[in-house]
Every structure is written in C-alpha cells, then in structure tokens.
Amino acid sequence: MDKRSLDDAIREALGRDDPAAVELIWQRYADILLAYLVAKFCSRHDAEDVLQTVFVRIAGKRRKLARAGHLDAYIYRIARNEAVSHMRLRRRSGKDEAPRESWVEASPGAQEHSDVVELLEVALSRLPEPQRQAVVLKVYREKTFQEIARLLGISLNTAASRYRYGMERLRILLKERLA
Amino acid sequence: MSETDLDRDKIERLMKAARLPGPSDALKARVIEATQKVWRRDSIDIPARILLRRLVASAAAAVIVVALADRYSDRTVPPWRPGDIAAAYQEPFELEVFLESPHSVAMPHRRVRGRQPAAIDASALRGHVERFREILSETLGDGEMRSSTSIEGRSRMIPTRPDFDLYS
Numbered sequence: 001m002d003k004r005s006l007d008d009a010i011r012e013a014l015g016r017d018d019p020a021a022v023e024l025i026w027q028r029y030a031d032i033l034l035a036y037l038v039a040k041f042c043s044r045h046d047a048e049d050v051l052q053t054v055f056v057r058i059a060g061k062r063r064k065l066a067r068a069g070h071l072d073a074y075i076y077r078i079a080r081n082e083a084v085s086h087m088r089l090r091r092r093s094g095k096d097e098a099p100r101e102s103w104v105e106a107s108p109g110a111q112e113h114s115d116v117v118e119l120l121e122v123a124l125s126r127l128p129e130p131q132r133q134a135v136v137l138k139v140y141r142e143k144t145f146q147e148i149a150r151l152l153g154i155s156l157n158t159a160a161s162r163y164r165y166g167m168e169r170l171r172i173l174l175k176e177r178l179a
Numbered sequence: 180m181s182e183t184d185l186d187r188d189k190i191e192r193l194m195k196a197a198r199l200p201g202p203s204d205a206l207k208a209r210v211i212e213a214t215q216k217v218w219r220r221d222s223i224d225i226p227a228r229i230l231l232r233r234l235v236a237s238a239a240a241a242v243i244v245v246a247l248a249d250r251y252s253d254r255t256v257p258p259w260r261p262g263d264i265a266a267a268y269q270e271p272f273e274l275e276v277f278l279e280s281p282h283s284v285a286m287p288h289r290r291v292r293g294r295q296p297a298a299i300d301a302s303a304l305r306g307h308v309e310r311f312r313e314i315l316s317e318t319l320g321d322g323e324m325r326s327s328t329s330i331e332g333r334s335r336m337i338p339t340r341p342d343f344d345l346y347s
Contacts, residue, residue: 017222019215026211030202038199048206055214060221104197117197139191140199171186174193 014066039136044103054079123173131166
C-alpha cells in the first residue's frame with residue numbers, strides 16, 4: 001500500500017472512530033517519526049518514550065486529525081511539539097546531556113567495523129541538531145528534501161542547506177578517517 | 180568531480196557501515212496497546228463530555244442573558260460605588276431640626292408619647308372623682324325635682340328640646 005492510499009485508509013478509519021486506525025498510522029508514520037526522534041535526542045530510549053506519547057496524543061486528537069487537511073503535517077506537528085516538551089522536561093530535570101547509549105548499530109554486512117560505527121555515532125552526535133536530523137533522515141531513511149522539509153516544518157531550501165552544512169561538518173569531523 | 184563531492188561520497192559510504200534501527204515489534208505492541216486503551220476510554224467518555232459541555236454552555240448563556248438584562252433594563256439600579264458616598268454632600272446633623280421636622284422618623288414616636296398620660300397625680304385624680312360625684316348627685320337630684328319643677332329647671336347635663344314635656 002503506498003503512502004497516499006494508506007493516508008486515505010487512515011482517514012476512513014478515523015471517520016468511523018475505529019481503533020484499527022492506530023495500526024495504519026503506525027505502519028505509515030512510526031519509522032520516520034522514530035528516526036526523527038532518535039536524531040533529535042541521540043537516544044533510542046527517549047525516542048521510544050516520546051513516540052508512545054505522540055501516538056497517545058494522536059488518539060486524543062483523532063477527531064481533529066480526521067478533519068485535518070494534511071494528515072502528515074498534523075502528525076509531524078504533534079511529534080515536533082512532543083519532542084520540544086520532552087527536551088524542556090529533560091532540561092528542567094538537569095538531564096540535558098544525552099544519555100551514553102548507542103543509537104546507531106552496525107549494518108548486517110559491516111559487523112567487523114564496530115570502530116567505524118562508534119566514530120560515526122560520535123561525529124553525528126557532535127552535529128548541530130537541525131543538521132543531524134537532515135543528515136540522518138536523508139542518509140538512513142532515504143527521504144527526499146521535500147519529505148524532510150514537511151517533517152521538520154521548514155522550507156525545501158532550508159532542508160537542503162541543513163543537509164549540505166551537516167555533510168560538510170561531518171567531512172571535517174571524519175577527516176582523519178577519510179584520509 | 181570536486182574534492183568536496185568525493186569526500187561526500189566517501190562519507191555516505193562510510194555512513195552505510197552503520198544503520199538506524201527501525202521500531203521493534205515489542206515497541207509496536209507497547210505503543211499500540213497504550214494508544215488503543217486511550218482511544219477506547221475516550222470513546223466512552225465522549226457522551227458524558229458532550230453533556231457536560233452543553234451544561235456549561237447553557238450556564239454561560241444564562242449568565243450572559245442575566246448580565247445583559249441587568250445592564251440594559253429600565254429598572255436597573257446603578258451599581259453601588261463607595262467613591263460616590265465620599266463625594267456626596269451631606270448636611271450636618273442637628274437633633275432639634277430632626278425632631279421638629281414634620282416627616283421626621285421621630286414624629287410617630289413623639290405622637291405616641293404625646294397620647295400617653297402624664298405621670299398620675301393622686302390628689303388630682305381624687306378631685307376629678309369628687310367632681311364627677313357632685314355632677315352625678317346634681318343630676319340625680321334634678322331628676323327627682325323634674326317631676327315637680329318647670330322646664331327651665333332641667334339639668335344642663337341632659338340636653339332636651341324645650342317643648343319636650345309638652346308632648347310627653
């Protein structure tokens with residue numbers, strides 16, 4: 001099922017107030033939302049917690065969601081708001097620093113390059129958050145700049161430039177490895 | 180191809196050595212369960228919430244209607260403001276003027292007090308009684324005499340027409 005027909009199916013289920021809509025929303029949005037949240041927090045644990053909160057919030061706002069002109073834009077906005085709230089809470093509780101946990105893992109064909117994976121994780125963590133989000137979504141989820149722009153609520157040009165600046169910074173950070 | 184582009188290709192290849200794992204099945208089960216729980220609970224809550232909203236809307240409308248009626252009605256009394264009293268002119272209070280005023284609230288009390296007898300004087304009362312006795316005895320004496328005397332000798336206590344006895 002492609003994205004458009006999935007969105008239609010979600011709308012239909014929302015119109016019937018059918019809880020099965022949750023599964024469809026998961027199928028359509030869980031992966032990209034989790035990638036966005038992991039890139040934002042550099043923590044898989046936090047990202048999973050916030051993803052659950054986002055879905056609960058979606059259930060609470062399902063009537064508004066059913067009437068929304070752009071389903072994806074509405075869901076992405078909920079995710080952005082929840083992410084900001086979580087960051088604020090983390091800052092208030094004095095846990096501003098991201099927890100020391102691995103949030104990327106070695107690809108199935110590159111198990112032996114664990115040092116590369118660690119290096120990449122450190123380099124990505126050092127990127128400014130907006131650039132990291134653009135790079136992660138582009139490289140690891142192969143999203144278009146259009147999709148990245150919609151998810152982050154920014155213009156297409158901003159999304160492209162964030163990616164470009166992010167890659168430039170990564171080139172500097174990984175200079176020794178590339179040499 | 181520039182050096183920067185070459186480096187970018189190298190970085191992208193390097194990055195492919197790592198991957199960002201997608202959501203696990205355990206996470207999916209956890210999130211969907213929590214979400215559907217909230218979904219069902221909200222579905223039950225909705226009728227009660229609609230009723231509550233209607234009640235609140237009715238109460239708000241009633242408050243608005245009463246407020247508007249109070250504001251624009253002909254019988255509206257201007258709202259009391261403590262500042263008005265401080266600014267208003269007030270005549271100095273004089274007890275004598277107050278008591279002599281014909282519409283004074285003190286007047287009914289004064290009238291009632293005026294109707295009450297003064298302090299009872301025993302000798303005056305005795306004098307009154309004596310005087311009543313005299314009048315009474317005179318009257319009785321006159322009655323006895325009336326049969327033998329003329330009309331002119333009647334008591335002044337019993338007013339009669341001058342030709343009374345002529346027709347009796």
